[in-house]
Amino acid sequence: MSRTKDASPSTKEKKARAPKxxxxxxxxxxxxxxxxxxxxxxxxxxxxxxxxxxxxxxxxxxxxxxxxxxxxxxxxxxxxxxxxxxxxxxxxxxxxxxxxxxxxxxxxxxxxxxxxxxxxxxxxxxxxxxxxxxxxxxxxxxxxxxxxxxxxxxxxxxxxxxxxxxxxxxxxxxxxxxxxxxxxxxxxxxxxxxDASMTFHPSEQEVGVDLGVKVFAMLSTGEAIENPRHLREEEYKIAAAHRTIHRRKKGSHRRHRAKKALARVYRKVRNRRRDFHHKTSRKLVQQYQVIVFEDLQIKNLTATPKPKQDEATGLYLPNGEAAKAGLNKSILDAGWGGFVRLCASKAEEAGGTVVKVAPHFTSQLCSGCGAVVPKDLSVRWHCCPNCGVELDRDHNAARNILHRFQQNQPLGAGSVPQKPVPLRGEEPIL
Ligand SMILES: [Zn+2]
Incomplete structure (x- = not known):
């Protein structure tokens, strides 16, 4: 009896939500x-x-x-x-x-x-x-x-x-x-x-954007948007504030004060990053009607690499964790997810679109001829032995991202035009 009582309001709720x-x-x-x-x-x-x-x-x-x-x-x-x-x-x-x-x-x-x-x-x-x-x-x-x-x-x-x-x-x-x-x-x-019919974008230009670690974003036009690296700059301050907290006795007033100081530093970093994202996304949206990103699973990129073990000796081998840790930090610092969401909401207002395409091999393919040119993360230059195209690694990727959208290839789940995501009031806390 009580079970049915519980079930009915939730179904009602669902019904009420559906015809939005x-x-x-x-x-x-x-x-x-x-x-x-x-x-x-x-x-x-x-x-x-x-x-x-x-x-x-x-x-x-x-x-x-x-x-x-x-x-x-x-x-x-x-x-x-x-x-x-x-x-x-x-x-x-x-x-x-x-x-x-x-x-x-x-x-x-x-x-x-x-x-x-x-x-x-x-x-x-x-x-x-x-x-x-x-x-x-x-x-x-x-x-x-x-x-x-x-x-x-x-x-x-x-x-x-x-x-x-x-x-x-x-x-x-x-x-x-x-x-x-x-x-x-x-x-x-x-x-x-x-009302989408009330918005009109003056330009018809399309751009592919590769969000990167070395530079914040590389456009398919070859223009690079430099990373301000707020967190790196203020890293010293943050580390010092963390140390102060750990030195102080738990539950003490001084520890409480140190925590407040840390929160101030983080707030500053957050505000500066948000400001940078707003300005950058505004510029992109004003210039381009279609902005194409890769559908990156940021969580996968930031996951810790699995430990590698030597089968014969049982010893642990280098798994690139140290290199990855630095990369992780840069990714979190850059806050890509929030940036793409900002672009999407601004684009919608301006009559433009933000699209995500499948991310596979965007850095490995040649944007000139489509040949696969395998390269490590450390190789920053794309040099195609097939057609002779020479480009910055990220520039090549950005061009591939744009091509993928233009050719409308059979892509993964991320290839459908992205529904603009409403802005969230709460930002993820670093
Ligand atoms: Zn090529």
């Missing part, structure tokens, strides 16, 4: 907010309570499964919220939808876990959150309002000063309050209807 307007787009805007000391204290307190709830809900799911083999759903946990509020009165001081959102986040973490198990990936069970790993709370529907152009009203917190540095487009849907070191931000998502 295909032109509906979601966009996130990030604004700095300036809470007073008292308000910041309240927000911190809310973050701690939400973290507690998250961990308790995770514990409940884990124990129920471990002891009785029962899977607990989001709805079952959400139904307990009123009882929790009775028992722990302080939770009445937090907007109920914020608490529901905490449980929904946990549910998402579990869904992702189950999906990974199904796909045979490394599962990674959802983790308990420590205080400094819980940074944000979300008002998923109501409980917040933007007033008079410089005030954000948050339910149970009050009027907070907000810097609305740009206009929002569409209907405001959700509001996330996020702590980044000592600063606070509001991430507001808006929904709007995108």
């Amino acid at each position: 307007d295909p032109h509906l787009r979601c966009r996130a805007y990030k604004f700095r907010v300036y809470p007073t000391k008292k308000q910041a204290g309240k927000l911190e307190w809310m973050l701690r309570r939400c973290k507690e709830l998250y961990n308790a809900a995770l514990e409940e799911r884990r124990e129920a499964y471990r002891r009785c083999g029962i899977s607990i759903s989001y709805r079952m946990q959400a139904e307990q919220l009123p009882a929790i509020k009775q028992l722990r009165e302080e939770y009445q001081d937090i907007h109920s939808q914020v608490l529901q959102d905490v449980l929904r986040r946990l549910d998402k973490a579990f869904q992702a876990f189950f999906r990974r198990v199904m796909n045979g990936e490394e599962p990674g069970y959802p983790r308990f959150k420590s205080g400094d790993r819980y940074h944000s709370i979300t008002y998923p529907q109501g409980g917040f309002e933007i007033l008079h152009g410089n005030r954000l009203h948050l339910c149970k917190v009050g009027h907070i000063k907000i810097k609305l540095h740009r206009a929002m487009k569409g209907k405001v849907k959700t509001c996330t309050i996020k702590r980044e070191g000592e600063q606070w931000y509001a991430i507001v998502t808006c929904e709007y209807v995108h």
Whole structure:
């Protein structure tokens, strides 16, 4: 009986979600907010309570499964919220939808876990959150309002000063309050209807882009976009800040201060990188109607190489891990995934397109004649013995990427025009 009761709302939910307007787009805007000391204290307190709830809900799911083999759903946990509020009165001081959102986040973490198990990936069970790993709370529907152009009203917190540095487009849907070191931000998502017929791109040029390690991007025109290497530049500062933390006693005020300092350095790196991505993607989108990328599985590129063992002696052989580690860092530093998403969303606005093509052999094939010219990662120059084409390695790859799109070869899964991905409010934290 109870089972059918649980099943019906979820199917209803699915039905409600299905007929979504295909032109509906979601966009996130990030604004700095300036809470007073008292308000910041309240927000911190809310973050701690939400973290507690998250961990308790995770514990409940884990124990129920471990002891009785029962899977607990989001709805079952959400139904307990009123009882929790009775028992722990302080939770009445937090907007109920914020608490529901905490449980929904946990549910998402579990869904992702189950999906990974199904796909045979490394599962990674959802983790308990420590205080400094819980940074944000979300008002998923109501409980917040933007007033008079410089005030954000948050339910149970009050009027907070907000810097609305740009206009929002569409209907405001959700509001996330996020702590980044000592600063606070509001991430507001808006929904709007995108009308493709209203956008027109003035150019018909197409470009292939090879995202690389040596340079950030190489275009099929031969133009190189240099990598600013923010992380490398600030690497010393980051390493020093990490060392300071480790030197200091756990739980001490000084350690807490050192953590704040580290968060400041990371924020700076993040902001500089985002700025670079915005400017670069804007330039590309303005100049080209079609931008072609390879469909790189960044996770595969950044995975640690498997240890190689000598069959006869059992000794471990060099597996290129040291070289790969440096490469990994550069890839993460460059933040390709976010860059491609930015290009996609900007292109859509401007009437252009971003396309991904299968990545296989783009650096090994000759872009002049199509012959296979095998080369190591260390070989930076493409020199074709067949047709005599001589090019930079990445330039050759970028030309191949463009050709692949133009010839519309039978490609892998990534060859379909990429659906523009909405901007995410939350960036992956380094
Ligand atoms: Zn050739």
